[in-house]
Amino acid sequence: MFNKQKRPxxxxxxxxxxxxxxxxALSWSNRTESAAQMDASMADMMSNETLGxxxxxxxxxxxxxxxxxxxxxxxxxAGHHDQSGRLYAIHLIAxxxxxFTLPVILAGTLFLAIVWPNSSKWRKTN
Amino acid sequence: MKFDFILHWxxxxxxxxxxxxxxxxxxxxxxxxxxxxxxxxDIVHRLAAVVYVLLTVIIIFYEIIRILxxxxxxxxxxxxxxxxxxxxxxxxxLVFIITGAVIWLFMDSNHAATAFTLWIxxxxxxxxxxxxxxxxxxxxxxxxxxxxxxxxxx
Numbered sequence: 639m640f641n642k643q644k645r646p647x648x649x650x651x652x653x654x655x656x657x658x659x660x661x662x663a664l665s666w667s668n669r670t671e672s673a674a675q676m677d678a679s680m681a682d683m684m685s686n687e688t689l690g691x692x693x694x695x696x697x698x699x700x701x702x703x704x705x706x707x708x709x710x711x712x713x714x715x716a717g718h719h720d721q722s723g724r725l726y727a728i729h730l731i732a733x734x735x736x737x738f739t740l741p742v743i744l745a746g747t748l749f750l751a752i753v754w755p756n757s758s759k760w761r762k763t764n
Numbered sequence: 765m766k767f768d769f770i771l772h773w774x775x776x777x778x779x780x781x782x783x784x785x786x787x788x789x790x791x792x793x794x795x796x797x798x799x800x801x802x803x804x805x806d807i808v809h810r811l812a813a814v815v816y817v818l819l820t821v822i823i824i825f826y827e828i829i830r831i832l833x834x835x836x837x838x839x840x841x842x843x844x845x846x847x848x849x850x851x852x853x854x855x856x857x858l859v860f861i862i863t864g865a866v867i868w869l870f871m872d873s874n875h876a877a878t879a880f881t882l883w884i885x886x887x888x889x890x891x892x893x894x895x896x897x898x899x900x901x902x903x904x905x906x907x908x909x910x911x912x913x914x915x916x917x918x
Binding site for chain 1: 790793814828834846876877882907
């Protein structure tokens with residue numbers, strides 16, 4: 639019935655199916671939070687709330703749009719970032735790394751976009 | 765063990781962690797993936813994202829060095845390539861990194877940009893996850909342990 643070459647795929651699928659069943663069973667046995675009330679994903683909710691009234695210049699303007707928390711009067715979320723401790727230090731290092739590597743990635747991408755079409759030709763001549 | 769083989773499986777591991785922690789944060793519907801622990805999922809996702817970005821830099825540099833040295837040896841396990849699934853992975857990786865950086869850096873200061881990039885980031889996750897399943901199916905012959913291959917060859 640199945641292609642013999644594809645047997646490892648079905649074996650792997652079976653392993654993942656077992657893992658998913660175990661996680662689901664664990665999840666259902668520990669239903670302390672009724673979090674499944676919201677069906678929409680975070681991205682869909684955020685785009686419904688924000689993008690409906692946003693214009694294209696808003697995408698490139700920093701700090702002009704009021705956050706949904708501030709608009710709803712739930713302003714205490716504005717100060718929820720703890721600016722001390724190990725977690726904040728990790729956040730700073732990670733952000734620094736991201737800012738440093740992003741231009742490197744973009745430059746590398748540009749280089750590969752120029753060079754790859756030619757390299758494919760001489761690699762095929764091997 | 766070959767460098768491209770190590771990079772491939774490191775990449776697979778980091779991508780799996782990112783996909784699972786990301787899907788756990790995508791919405792309440794998928795929160796069960798990490799027992800609704802969104803705070804842990806957020807930290808895990810951010811730390812894995814840093815490793816993902818560093819791996820991307822390493823693979824780009826590795827490919828650039830190979831081209832500059834005019835290296836013609838085939839690297840079947842290399843994550844990025846000028847065509848096929850390697851090119852697809854490269855493009856999706858760039859989109860993931862750029863949209864992820866916008867979400868990371870502007871979450872508190874530009875909600876329009878965050879909402880827009882978060883939407884792309886999330887939808888691309890589903891596409892990438894589906895493509896990974898297809899990729900595993902197409903390359904499933906490589907999942908056999910080398911020992912089995914050697915025994916059969918004997």
